[in-house]
Amino acid sequence: LLLLPFFFGERVYGALNWVSIGVISFQPSEITKIFYIIIGAYFLSQTGNVHIIKFMILTIAIFIILMAQRDLGTALLYSCTFMALVYIKTSNILYPIIGGIVGIIGVAILALIFSHIQLRIDVWLNPFDDIFGSGYQLIQGLFAMGTWGVMGSGLTLGFPDMIPLVTTDFIFAAIVEELGVIVGVCVIFSYLMLGVIAVEISTNTVSLFLKYIVIGYTTFIVVQTFIILAGVMQLIPLTGVTLPFVSYGGSSLLSCIVMIVTVLSIPRIKINEGTKHSE
Numbered sequence: 605l606l607l608l609p610f611f612f613g614e615r616v617y618g619a620l621n622w623v624s625i626g627v628i629s630f631q632p633s634e635i636t637k638i639f640y641i642i643i644g645a646y647f648l649s650q651t652g653n654v655h656i657i658k659f660m661i662l663t664i665a666i667f668i669i670l671m672a673q674r675d676l677g678t679a680l681l682y683s684c685t686f687m688a689l690v691y692i693k694t695s696n697i698l699y700p701i702i703g704g705i706v707g708i709i710g711v712a713i714l715a716l717i718f719s720h721i722q723l724r725i726d727v728w729l730n731p732f733d734d735i736f737g738s739g740y741q742l743i744q745g746l747f748a749m750g751t752w753g754v755m756g757s758g759l760t761l762g763f764p765d766m767i768p769l770v771t772t773d774f775i776f777a778a779i780v781e782e783l784g785v786i787v788g789v790c791v792i793f794s795y796l797m798l799g800v801i802a803v804e805i806s807t808n809t810v811s812l813f814l815k816y817i818v819i820g821y822t823t824f825i826v827v828q829t830f831i832i833l834a835g836v837m838q839l840i841p842l843t844g845v846t847l848p849f850v851s852y853g854g855s856s857l858l859s860c861i862v863m864i865v866t867v868l869s870i871p872r873i874k875i876n877e878g879t880k881h882s883e
Contacts, residue, residue: 605632605639606669613673619844620673631855633670633678638862640666640682641820648693649812656690671714676721677843681828683707688823689816728841741768745777745836749788756784771852773844776836791850795829798822802867814870821863 609632614622622631640662647659663686670679687703715722723738731739731746744767752762764770764778771778780788802822809815825848832851835842846856849864 605636606666608632609673619675621670621675621678631853633675634853634855634859636666637821637824637859641685641817641824641863644686644689644820645813645816648689648816656693659686659690674718674720675844676714676724677831677845680707680843681824681831681845684827685820685823688827689820692816692819724841724843728838731838741774742836742838742842744768745774746838748777748781749785749837752781752784754785756780756782756787758782772846773832773842773851774836775847775851776833779850792829792833795826795848798864799826805867805871809870811873814873818867818870821867825860825863 608623609620612623612625613620614624614629621633622629643662644659647655647662663682666682667679670676670682683703687700691697691700711721715725726733727738727742731742733739735743748762748764748767751757756762759782762778762782764781767774767777776788776791779791799822802818806815806818806822809818828845829848831840831843832845832847834840846853848860849857
């Protein structure tokens with residue numbers, strides 16, 4: 605799936621992460637999330653470090669492909685999900701710490717190689733240096749969220765169309781502009797509650813395989829939410845990922861629906877006492 609853009613790909617805003625076959629257009633990296641977690645859950649539910657190494661090799665391969673497609677946001681998402689799953693498996697805090705350090709060094713090196721990564725970092729640090737150019741999107745989003753106050757401008761009374769890519773990357777800015785900071789906080793709180801519910805489900809799940817599926821799918825959704833919201837609010841450099849269940853995009857919506865339906869359905873799965881440990 606991930607290799608399809610190299611053959612049937614369509615470059616969108618610098619990233620080669622879309623596939624167009626006839627009238628069908630989709631983003632393979634979104635669909636791949638579903639299978640990636642299933643494979644990772646299988647590896648991590650087995651005993652022995654060799655299975656963790658296999659999962660790491662798979663993740664590195666995916667990371668390299670995504671970087672070749674210049675899809676930095678999705679590559680970061682897969683990496684964070686991998687580190688979270690390995691931490692849950694090993695209970696060793698050193699793994700995510702080492703992974704974070706390696707990631708920071710890697711981004712610094714990639715910024716020297718790819719000009720578009722350096723540009724995003726520059727825009728993050730100094731968006732007002734190029735108000736009508738590279739910093740325009742971020743500045744418009746910040747103005748939109750900060751202009752109308754707690755209650756917002758009112759539905760349809762704002763000017764979200766002035767923000768580039770407002771239906772995808774900056775949909776949260778449009779929500780805050782028209783519905784206010786209170787509704788924006790409620791949106792963030794809903795994702796936090798999703799994480800809390802998923803933690804409870806994983807805690808009560810006997811099967812290791814199903815437990816890692818719950819953790820993996822939830823991590824994808826929650827981390828993706830953090831990446832895009834932090835980018836919109838200028839906490840980290842902006843990366844092109846969607847806000848789950850909210851942003852426009854069929855591929856993202858489909859993968860998120862499959863993941864959340866799976867997570868919420870797992871408590872209903874009955875496992876026989878004689879097979880639950882082997883699973």
